[in-house]
Amino acid sequence: TKTIILKNRPEGKPSTSNFEFVEQDSELTIKDGEILLKAAYVSVDPYLRGRMSDAKSYVPPFKLDEPVHSGVIAKVVASKNDNFSEGDYVSGMLNWQTQQVSNGEGLTKVDSSRAPLSAYLGILGMTGLTAYCGLTEIGKPKEGETLVVSGAAGAVGSVVGQIGKILGLRVIGIAGTDEKVELLKSKFGFDEGINYNTTENMQAAIAKAAPNGVDIYFDNVGGPISDAVLVNINQFARIIICGAISVYNSTEVPKSLSVQPFLVKNSALMQGFIVSNYAAKFPEAVKALSGWLSEDKLTYSETIVEGFDNIPQAFIDLFDGKNKGKMVVKI
Numbered sequence: 001t002k003t004i005i006l007k008n009r010p011e012g013k014p015s016t017s018n019f020e021f022v023e024q025d026s027e028l029t030i031k032d033g034e035i036l037l038k039a040a041y042v043s044v045d046p047y048l049r050g051r052m053s054d055a056k057s058y059v060p061p062f063k064l065d066e067p068v069h070s071g072v073i074a075k076v077v078a079s080k081n082d083n084f085s086e087g088d089y090v091s092g093m094l095n096w097q098t099q100q101v102s103n104g105e106g107l108t109k110v111d112s113s114r115a116p117l118s119a120y121l122g123i124l125g126m127t128g129l130t131a132y133c134g135l136t137e138i139g140k141p142k143e144g145e146t147l148v149v150s151g152a153a154g155a156v157g158s159v160v161g162q163i164g165k166i167l168g169l170r171v172i173g174i175a176g177t178d179e180k181v182e183l184l185k186s187k188f189g190f191d192e193g194i195n196y197n198t199t200e201n202m203q204a205a206i207a208k209a210a211p212n213g214v215d216i217y218f219d220n221v222g223g224p225i226s227d228a229v230l231v232n233i234n235q236f237a238r239i240i241i242c243g244a245i246s247v248y249n250s251t252e253v254p255k256s257l258s259v260q261p262f263l264v265k266n267s268a269l270m271q272g273f274i275v276s277n278y279a280a281k282f283p284e285a286v287k288a289l290s291g292w293l294s295e296d297k298l299t300y301s302e303t304i305v306e307g308f309d310n311i312p313q314a315f316i317d318l319f320d321g322k323n324k325g326k327m328v329v330k331i
């Protein structure tokens with residue numbers, strides 16, 4: 001069994017030296033009520049960066065010298081628990097470990113005949129729920145409105161934009177490469193895409209792409225990109241603060257332009273969003289997302305990295321935009 005532990009807390013951008021691989025030769029055994037799990041797919045997510053630092057947040061930080069954990073799809077390889085049989089696949093928050101023992105608490109069975117296993121970490125998992133709940137609950141979209149999405153070619157962003165199109169919005173996506181911008185339009189049906197790395201005046205580019213102004217901003221990145229969007233908002237705009245990846249590695253308190261006057265004069269609503277606060281809406285979200293998937297109204301991209309040993313690097317690569325859609329590691 002191999003385990004990845006957090007060896008030291010990243011300062012600035014994470015590196016592989018923050019992690020350590022620990023190998024254990026002895027066979028894992030299970031007691032009554034337990035199951036033995038073999039990891040199949042491991043999700044790497046930007047929010048894990050927050051858990052690697054010891055700053056106060058909505059979830060406690062990872063402890064040093066203990067396994068890192070995230071969303072994992074695992075196969076039940078032995079069971080002494082009536083709720084799980086050998087051969088079942090489960091989804092849950094599990095350790096970065098090739099094999100582990102669980103009492104089954106917090107695990108959900110997933111059906112590999114309904115969707116590819118990795119989809120339960122993305123479109124049918126936290127990613128899809130985040131996109132759906134954030135956009136509908138805080139964004140309150142109305143047909144004909146204009147939606148801007150940052151981090152648009154990523155896991156959450158690419159789903160947000162598509163849901164926006166399904167709900168009849170004009171959708172503009174912001175991403176970091178021309179290839180991603182092309183993907184936004186050709187695969188995900190966005191109306192416009194902007195490459196923030198090659199666009200000199202983001203404020204003007206957004207104004208051009210959104211001639212009627214911005215009614216909803218789904219923010220995954222924060223920083224100067226968001227400032228450029230916020231100066232283009234309309235009256236009663238809704239701003240969903242889902243993430244701020246551009247400042248996750250900052251070693252100083254992040255600074256922002258003074259965009260508050262734009263919120264004031266437009267009576268705009270800006271609200272932080274944490275998906276776990278919307279659990280009551282998950283059944284509705286899963287029903288809508290799987291319905292749209294089966295009707296081919298919704299699609300998704302995945303960047304699948306192979307091999308347990310590559311989990312730390314796959315995580316780090318999120319901060320260099322190496323992924324299109326959901327980044328997952330296949331074990």
Ligand code: NDP
Pocket residue numbers: 045046047126127130151152153154155156157174175176177180220221225241242243244245246247273274275276318319320321322323324325326327
């Ligand atoms: P993504 O698939 O979007 O991966 C991260 C992407 O962020 C990269 O591909 C990269 O794309 C972009 N990025 C990296 N660095 C920067 C930067 N400095 N400036 C601008 N963009 C950058 O990840 P997720 O979809 O999983 O997550 C997206 C956001 O949503 C994150 O901020 C995450 O923390 C948040 N989130 C929040 C949840 C909640 O409950 N609040 C739940 C899930 C996610 P590019 O090439 O375009 O730069």
